[in-house]
Amino acid sequence: MPTHFEGDERTKLALDTFIKFTRAAGAFESRLLHRGQLGDLTLSQFGVLETLHHLGPLCPGQISAKLLKSSGNITLVLDNLEKQGLVQRVRDTEDRRKITLTLTPAGEAVITEVFPRQAAVIADEMSALTPAEQETLGRLCKKLGLGASESPDSIVNQPNPLSVS
Template sequence: MHPTQALATVRSLARAYQAFASYSETFVRQYDLTPAQFDVVATLGNTPGMTMGEIGEKTLITKGTLTGVVDRLEKKELVTREVPPENRRSVVVRLTPKGQQVFETVFPAHVDDIHQHLSSLDASELELLQVLLSRIQKAF
C-alpha cells in the first residue's frame, strides 16, 4: 500500500465518522439530549444501574466529562445517584421512570434510523465493514 492510499483511507474514515456524529447529534437533540447524555441513557437502559466507572468503561465519555453529563441528566430528572449500603464509596446511577421512558422512546427510534441509513449495505457488507473497522482500531 502506498502512503497516500493510507492517508486517503483515514480521511474517508474520518469524514464518515464526522457525518455520522453530526447526523446523530441532530437526531438526539430532537429529544433535548446531547450525544453524551444519549450515550449514558442508552447505556443505562434495561439495566438495574451502573457505577460511574462502569458507565465510563461502556461509553466513550471521559471520567471528567461524565460527572457533568450525569449532573445534567439528574437535573432533567432522567437519572438518580444512589449510594449502595454495602459499598458506601460507590455511587450507582439509575434511570428514573422518566429516564426509562426517554430510553424506550429515543433508543429504538435511533436504532431504526441508523438501520434505514445503512439499508443500502447488505449483511455481508456490514460484516466485512465491522471486521475492517476492528482491524483498523487494533492497528492503532
C-alpha cells in the same frame, strides 16, 4: 480532502483511508443528530441512558469504560441527566466510594420512547451498505480498533514506536 500529500504509497493510502474514515464517522454522527429522533437528548446523554437501559444500574466508572469517555466527562453528562430528572445517583452502602446510577421512571420512559426511533434512524442510515458490506465494515473496524478498549483516563503515553520505516 484528497490529502494533497506527496509521500510514499503506503503512507498515501493510509492517509487517504484515514480521511475517508474520519469524515464518514463525523458525517454519520452529524446526520444522526439532525434527524430529530432524540428529543431534548444530546448524543452523549442518549448513550448513557441507553447503556443504563440495556445493562441496568451501573456506577460512573463502568459507564466511562463502556462508552470510552473520561470519568470527568461522565460526571458532567450525569449531572445534566440528573438535572432533567432522568437518572438518580445513589451512594453505595457497601463501598462508599461508589455511586450507583439508576434510571428514574421518567428516564426509563424517555429511553423506551427514543431508543427504537434512534435505532430505526441508524438502520436507515446504515442501509447505504448491503448487509454483507456492513459485516465487512464491522470486521475492519474491529480489527482497526483493537487494543483500544480502554477509557481515556487509563490511556498511558506509549513509548514512541514510529517504526513506519
